[in-house]
Amino acid sequence: MTKIPVRIGLVGTGFMGKAHAACYAQEGHARIAMIASRSEAHAREAAERFGADAWTTDVSELVHHPDVDAVDITVPNHLHRDVALAAIEAGKPFLVEKPLARTVAEADEVIAAARAAGVVGVYGENMRFSPALRRAKEIIDQGGLGQPILFRATEIHNGPFHADWFWDAERAGGGAVIDMGIHGLYVAEWLMGARATRVYAELGTLKWTEHCRGSEDSAFVTLRFENGAMAELLNSWAVAGGRDVRAEIYGTAGTIHVDKARGESGLLAYSHEGYGPPIEVEASLRPHVASNRGWHFPTADAWHQHGHAYVVKHFLDVVGRGTTPECTLTEGRRALELVEAVYRSGREGRPVAV
Numbered sequence: 001m002t003k004i005p006v007r008i009g010l011v012g013t014g015f016m017g018k019a020h021a022a023c024y025a026q027e028g029h030a031r032i033a034m035i036a037s038r039s040e041a042h043a044r045e046a047a048e049r050f051g052a053d054a055w056t057t058d059v060s061e062l063v064h065h066p067d068v069d070a071v072d073i074t075v076p077n078h079l080h081r082d083v084a085l086a087a088i089e090a091g092k093p094f095l096v097e098k099p100l101a102r103t104v105a106e107a108d109e110v111i112a113a114a115r116a117a118g119v120v121g122v123y124g125e126n127m128r129f130s131p132a133l134r135r136a137k138e139i140i141d142q143g144g145l146g147q148p149i150l151f152r153a154t155e156i157h158n159g160p161f162h163a164d165w166f167w168d169a170e171r172a173g174g175g176a177v178i179d180m181g182i183h184g185l186y187v188a189e190w191l192m193g194a195r196a197t198r199v200y201a202e203l204g205t206l207k208w209t210e211h212c213r214g215s216e217d218s219a220f221v222t223l224r225f226e227n228g229a230m231a232e233l234l235n236s237w238a239v240a241g242g243r244d245v246r247a248e249i250y251g252t253a254g255t256i257h258v259d260k261a262r263g264e265s266g267l268l269a270y271s272h273e274g275y276g277p278p279i280e281v282e283a284s285l286r287p288h289v290a291s292n293r294g295w296h297f298p299t300a301d302a303w304h305q306h307g308h309a310y311v312v313k314h315f316l317d318v319v320g321r322g323t324t325p326e327c328t329l330t331e332g333r334r335a336l337e338l339v340e341a342v343y344r345s346g347r348e349g350r351p352v353a354v
Contacts, residue, residue, distance in 0.1 A: 004320040007033035009062040009092070011083050012074035013046040015162050016097050016308075020072055021050040023303050023312040030316050033069075036062040059083055063090040070319045072312075073097060076163070077178070078171040081106040084121065088113045093120040095315040099182055100332030102173030104340055107333040114329060122315050122325045123332035127183045128190065129310035132258045136249060137191055145251025148192045151223075151231035152248040153184035159208055159217070159237040168213045175215025177203070177342050181235040184247075185221075185338040186331070188233070191249055194225040196338060196354050203346035207238035221342050260306065270295050 008024055010017060010032055017037075024030045032052040036059050037043035047055035056062055063071055063086045071087040071094040073080060081101045087094040088110070100123055101107045114121045127133055140148055160166035166179060189195055203216040211217075217238045223231040245260035274293035303309040317323040338354065345352045 004029040006030045006316050006320045007067055007069045009034045009036070009065065009068035009071045010046075010052070010074065011036045011059055011062060011071060012076075012097075013037040013039070013042040014074065014076075017074040018046065018050075019303060019308055020074055020097075020312055021046065023309040025050060026309060027313060027316060029320060030312075033067045034062050034065055059086055063087050063092055068092065070094065070315070072315070076165045076171055077102050077173050078165075081110055084110045085113055088117050088119045088121075091117065091119060093122075093319050095122045095124050095311070096329075096332070097124040098126075098332065099173065099178055099336055099339070100329060101336065102178075104333060104336045107329070107336050111329050111333060120318060120325060121329045122311075122318055123327045123329055123335075124311050124315075125183070125186050125327050125332070125335070126307035126311050127187050128307065128327045129314060130260065130307035131305070131310075132260065133187065133191070133247065133307075136247070136256045136258055139254075139256060140191060140193070140249065140251070144254050145249060145256065146253030148249055148251045149229045150248075150250040151188050151192055151229070152233075152246075153187060153231070154234045154244055154246045155180040155183060156234065156236040156239040157243040158240050159211065167208070167211045167215055169215040170213075172215065174339065174343060175203075175205075175212060175219075176217055176235045176237050177201075177219050177221070178339050179235075179237075181219055181221060181233055181342065182335050182339055184233040184235070185223075185342070186335040187247065188223060188231045189225075189334070189338075191247075192225055192227075192229050192231065194227045194229060196223040196231070196341075197226050198224040198351050198353055199338065199341040199345050200351040201342040201345040203343070206236075216346070219342065219346070221345075 032050055034054045035043055035047045035052045036056050040057050043055040071092045073083045073096040080096055084096055165171045200222045202220045204218050205212045206218045208217045218236040221233040243261045247258040249256045318325050341352050341354045
């Protein structure tokens with residue numbers, strides 16, 4: 001078992017890398033020992049900003065560094081497998097931000113290598129650690145809804161303009177489905193307590209044809225579960241008006257509504273001129289126009305509200321205290337299995353078995 005504080009090697013300095021770094025800064029039993037980025041300037045800037053002891057542009061140097069106890073992977077999707085395999089080869093436990101990889105085949109490589117080496121990996125599905133959804137799960141497990149029969153999840157915004165690679169299906173593994181729909185697919189099985197057996201999807205590029213490179217900007221997905229329950233997911237990068245993240249769970253004896261983008265902070269504000277960026281920085285098509293204009297719902301503590309801080313805390317408990325991973329690599333693989341079923345259904349224009 002690793003000593004506390006855990007010395008983290010953070011790979012990636014983009015939006016989610018900075019988010020994880022901010023979460024580690026709030027944890028008393030962790031420190032960032034080294035940061036890696038392909039850009040020397042980004043690595044140096046992030047190390048200075050978050051108080052890292054060192055920085056590098058070489059992932060191999062980071063994973064083998066004697067001052068690094070564990071590796072946090074927040075790089076673009078096409079690099080997840082390679083960085084995870086490097087961490088495994090170095091014998092370092094790792095956290096990988098969703099998705100686990102671009103495909104089930106890549107995920108299988110990571111899982112097989114981790115098992116063979118006896119290295120612990122944690123899958124970073126933040127929705128699993130969201131306080132509102134964890135409470136919803138407790139209520140369901142306590143019989144508060146009777147038998148869950150219907151589930152609906154919505155995650156929409158106006159596009160991932162903060163990082164160009166999201167639009168490229170080759171680098172990302174897809175579009176809005178693997179970016180956002182993977183959350184709902186995972187949460188649907190977790191909350192409903194059953195596995196999906198049939199998937200039907202309608203996919204399209206409805207707005208951002210000039211940005212999408214083989215990727216979809218919108219998707220409707222329906223699921224049928226082994227116990228007969230049903231689910232509907234809406235994901236889109238093509239909707240103006242800010243982020244909207246909701247879940248609804250209907251049972252034979254109760255209902256739960258979760259509003260991730262508006263309902264938890266308790267704040268409602270109006271700004272005529274606008275100010276600072278929202279939680280998911282969406283570069284404006286008119287950069288001179290401020291964010292958060294008009295009526296909106298400020299987030300009091302974004303990384304705790306959306307679960308990222310609890311993902312980081314859980315990873316530190318796994319590495320530093322020997323806690324059993326609650327969100328496993330195998331679960332990350334299952335989420336990708338569902339994503340691949342969605343894409344297969346979209347291509348073939350019919351429901352497909354999972």
